[in-house]
Amino acid sequence: MSPSSVTVYVNGIAVTLPGGFTVAAAVARITGHFRYAPGGTPRGPFCGMGYCGECRLRVEGEFRLACQTPLSPGLRVETDG
Amino acid sequence: MVDDFDLVIVGAGPAGLEAARSASESGRRVAVIDDNPRPGGQIWRHDPTERPPRPLRQLLADLESCEAIRFFTGHRLVAFESGPTLVLESATRARRVRGQQLLLATGARELFLPFPGWTLPGVYGAGGLQALVKGGLPVAGRRVVLAGSGPLLLASAATLLRHGAHIEAIIEQAPTGDIARFLALLPRWPFQTATALALLRRLLRVPYWRGFWVAEARGREGLTEVVVTDGQMERTLGCEALGTGYGLVPNIEAANLLGCKLTASRHPAVWVGRRGETSRPGIYAAGEITGIGGAGRARLQGALAGAAALGNLRQADRLFDRSRHAEAYARHLARHFQLGEPVRRLARPETVICRCENAALGQIPEIPSADSRALRLLTRIGMGPCQGRICLHALAEIRPEPFLPDWFARPRPPLFPARLETLAGSDDVTSPRSDVRSL
Numbered sequence: 001m002s003p004s005s006v007t008v009y010v011n012g013i014a015v016t017l018p019g020g021f022t023v024a025a026a027v028a029r030i031t032g033h034f035r036y037a038p039g040g041t042p043r044g045p046f047c048g049m050g051y052c053g054e055c056r057l058r059v060e061g062e063f064r065l066a067c068q069t070p071l072s073p074g075l076r077v078e079t080d081g
Numbered sequence: 082m083v084d085d086f087d088l089v090i091v092g093a094g095p096a097g098l099e100a101a102r103s104a105s106e107s108g109r110r111v112a113v114i115d116d117n118p119r120p121g122g123q124i125w126r127h128d129p130t131e132r133p134p135r136p137l138r139q140l141l142a143d144l145e146s147c148e149a150i151r152f153f154t155g156h157r158l159v160a161f162e163s164g165p166t167l168v169l170e171s172a173t174r175a176r177r178v179r180g181q182q183l184l185l186a187t188g189a190r191e192l193f194l195p196f197p198g199w200t201l202p203g204v205y206g207a208g209g210l211q212a213l214v215k216g217g218l219p220v221a222g223r224r225v226v227l228a229g230s231g232p233l234l235l236a237s238a239a240t241l242l243r244h245g246a247h248i249e250a251i252i253e254q255a256p257t258g259d260i261a262r263f264l265a266l267l268p269r270w271p272f273q274t275a276t277a278l279a280l281l282r283r284l285l286r287v288p289y290w291r292g293f294w295v296a297e298a299r300g301r302e303g304l305t306e307v308v309v310t311d312g313q314m315e316r317t318l319g320c321e322a323l324g325t326g327y328g329l330v331p332n333i334e335a336a337n338l339l340g341c342k343l344t345a346s347r348h349p350a351v352w353v354g355r356r357g358e359t360s361r362p363g364i365y366a367a368g369e370i371t372g373i374g375g376a377g378r379a380r381l382q383g384a385l386a387g388a389a390a391l392g393n394l395r396q397a398d399r400l401f402d403r404s405r406h407a408e409a410y411a412r413h414l415a416r417h418f419q420l421g422e423p424v425r426r427l428a429r430p431e432t433v434i435c436r437c438e439n440a441a442l443g444q445i446p447e448i449p450s451a452d453s454r455a456l457r458l459l460t461r462i463g464m465g466p467c468q469g470r471i472c473l474h475a476l477a478e479i480r481p482e483p484f485l486p487d488w489f490a491r492p493r494p495p496l497f498p499a500r501l502e503t504l505a506g507s508d509d510v511t512s513p514r515s516d517v518r519s520l
Binding site: 018020028032053 | 123436
């Protein structure tokens with residue numbers, strides 16, 4: 001049942017984790033700041049289930065929810081700021 | 082292009098999957114839609130490096146052998162068109178599906194009561210943190226506090242312990258007397274009793290404070306400590322993560338958009354009759370969307386509504402008698418984890434209520450008997466990516482009286498932020514579109 005490892009790039013830094021883990025898991029190993037709210041305060045994942053939108057960031061250039069996006073090999077993820 | 086089915090089920094949790102199994106016995110074409118990458122919903126969410134929970138394994142094994150069932154996981158319902166046709170969006174494309182019958186099993190989410198510091202990175206939902214950890218968020222060796230109300234705090238703590246977290250304390254706002262009365266009558270429901278005992282056994286070494294709540298979370302760039310109080314004494318607990326949640330509220334948005342009748346309560350549920358039918362013909366609902374009562378009740382309701390939706394009324398009626406006992410558990414749960422007054426008064430004028438738009442309590446005017454639309458237009462609350470899923474429920478607790486009963490009236494599509502191409506009807510949205518912001 002253990003999926004093979006995949007390597008993704010968070011702000012250019014390589015992170016290797018089991019496939020099936022989420023982008024949120026990979027980003028959390030680099031930074032707790034996923035984005036900045038209006039007013040400039042840092043935010044990280046909150047609801048964990050895809051409805052609050054706090055963990056949204058760019059995956060391959062597109063806005064995605066980190067908590068609902070599974071890792072796939074070579075994925076490039078950029079946090080805000 | 083629209084894919085046609087006899088039954089479309091929204092939600093692949095306990096209710097949705099039981100409904101699919103129930104419907105599969107008829108051999109008719111069934112679609113199951115879920116925005117998560119894998120079926121199971123919140124309750125059966127699991128670490129992908131581990132085996133799925135047994136009930137999920139059994140359900141999926143039954144469903145896999147059935148060719149008439151099609152799963153659309155990783156697909157989020159964003160809007161309805163006439164029919165109703167469901168407009169779905171995945172990471173790469175849009176789809177449209179239509180069912181002769183529609184069954185909504187969209188589950189529940191956490192109720193959050195804002196307090197100073199709750200937007201700091203490191204503060205999560207209680208179930209939210211559990212879900213994130215199952216998706217690989219690292220907590221090994223970290224100090225964690227779980228705070229709020231309800232059995233989910235215990236379930237989350239058990240998951241976190243297993244992943245190596247150090248649970249500093251579970252902070253339950255309900256007083257000891259309420260918890261004792263909850264446990265005293267719990268044996269009426271053997272399944273729930275077994276679940277509770279298993280949890281408590283795993284949590285023997287974890288402090289469980291009753292009648293306390295987290296009044297403030299502190300830290301500069303991220304959480305470093307929380308202030309815990311019972312209204313008299315205060316204690317500070319150092320921690321790197323806080324999971325907070327004050328129970329669950331039904332995910333009514335899709336049903337509300339379709340005009341299904343809601344119950345008259347502070348956090349409305351979808352009204353259903355004894356065969357799972359909503360007030361709208363051809364639309365059924367099952368599980369937490371009809372009221373918070375746990376996975377056992379959700380499974381029964383799902384099986385019942387799935388049978389009823391495809392005309393197997395005898396099967397539906399047989400399940401109804403069993404579902405009444407599960408219904409009594411829902412009432413038992415609600416009665417003994419009622420929210421006290423203090424936890425509704427934690428937000429200060431400068432405390433953010435709408436996380437999306439960063440709107441603080443002091444910026445939100447008190448307008449008597451408003452539906453939420455007036456406040457949206459004035460303050461932008463509820464107009465960000467979560468579309469009021471968090472702040473409107475928080476406000477219903479903080480300032481309950483003026484807002485009922487129209488607080489959740491007049492929803493508008495889309496249900497979630499969606500790509501313009503999806504709404505415009507293009508099937509393929511993979512083309513480059515650097516000028517379109519999707520969230």
